[in-house]
Amino acid sequence: MKSLVENLLVINHPVLQHNLTVLRNKNTSSELFRNAARRIAQILLINATDNIPLETVNIETPLVQSKANIIDTKAEVIIAPILRAGLAFSGVASDILPTARVHHVGLYRDETTLKPVSYYNNLPDELNNPDRTFVYLLDPMLATGGSAVAAIKLFTDLNIPQGNIRFICLISAPEGIKKLQSVFSEVKIITACVDEKLNNIGYILPGLGDAGDRTFNTVY
Ligand code: PRP
Numbered sequence: 001m002k003s004l005v006e007n008l009l010v011i012n013h014p015v016l017q018h019n020l021t022v023l024r025n026k027n028t029s030s031e032l033f034r035n036a037a038r039r040i041a042q043i044l045l046i047n048a049t050d051n052i053p054l055e056t057v058n059i060e061t062p063l064v065q066s067k068a069n070i071i072d073t074k075a076e077v078i079i080a081p082i083l084r085a086g087l088a089f090s091g092v093a094s095d096i097l098p099t100a101r102v103h104h105v106g107l108y109r110d111e112t113t114l115k116p117v118s119y120y121n122n123l124p125d126e127l128n129n130p131d132r133t134f135v136y137l138l139d140p141m142l143a144t145g146g147s148a149v150a151a152i153k154l155f156t157d158l159n160i161p162q163g164n165i166r167f168i169c170l171i172s173a174p175e176g177i178k179k180l181q182s183v184f185s186e187v188k189i190i191t192a193c194v195d196e197k198l199n200n201i202g203y204i205l206p207g208l209g210d211a212g213d214r215t216f217n218t219v220y
């Protein structure tokens with residue numbers, strides 16, 4: 001089941017719900033956390049990539065000549081995991097889109113100010129064909145929205161239309177959705193659920209804790 005409200009697509013699938021519960025449970029090990037995140041990522045990515053353009057080619061099946069569709073060879077597809085936690089989705093995204101470019105975006109959230117701090121990206125200074133470039137940003141958590149906005153800006157600065165950019169996350173907070181949509185109203189958010197709110201230190205409630213730490217077993 002899907003619900004779409006103004007560029008917010010919430011995918012409500014039983015497999016996804018089950019695996020979200022695995023992620024939320026504080027007793028889930030990092031290994032099982034990563035497995036559950038990958039299963040959810042598959043469902044989200046299949047839905048998020050429904051805007052990739054196709055082209056028609058002539059092929060021969062074992063029986064006849066036929067016309068068939070392939071992903072448009074003139075389209076540039078970029079997968080952009082936001083470090084660290086977005087890496088949990090990256091392998092799944094490359095499996096689904098094997099010819100995509102993968103551009104890692106290094107951002108962390110300052111614990112006091114909650115503002116994003118940029119530490120890495122390897123994007124080019126300009127793109128040959130921004131109108132034909134399709135970007136899939138991957139980050140499990142949309143909390144205040146600061147990291148999402150900073151990451152999206154890297155791509156709009158390269159003249160990629162907002163409508164070609166999609167933000168894929170496991171859990172989103174109403175505050176983050178509002179912030180992202182107030183800055184980039186045409187960027188579509190694809191998420192597994194919208195939680196209640198942020199707590200006073202910017203964590204999503206009920207949430208799953210720190211996604212990066214839980215993915216990489218760095219909870220102390
Ligand atoms: C987490 C998460 C997002 C960000 C969301 O990353 O993966 O990138 O916080 O918060 P925001 O919406 O308030 O910006 P974090 O800064 O913890 O870095 P990490 O993935 O390296 O742990």
Ligand code: URA
Pocket residue numbers: 141143202203204205207208209210211212
């Ligand atoms: N980042 C996380 O990893 N978890 C939250 O709840 C908020 C931001």
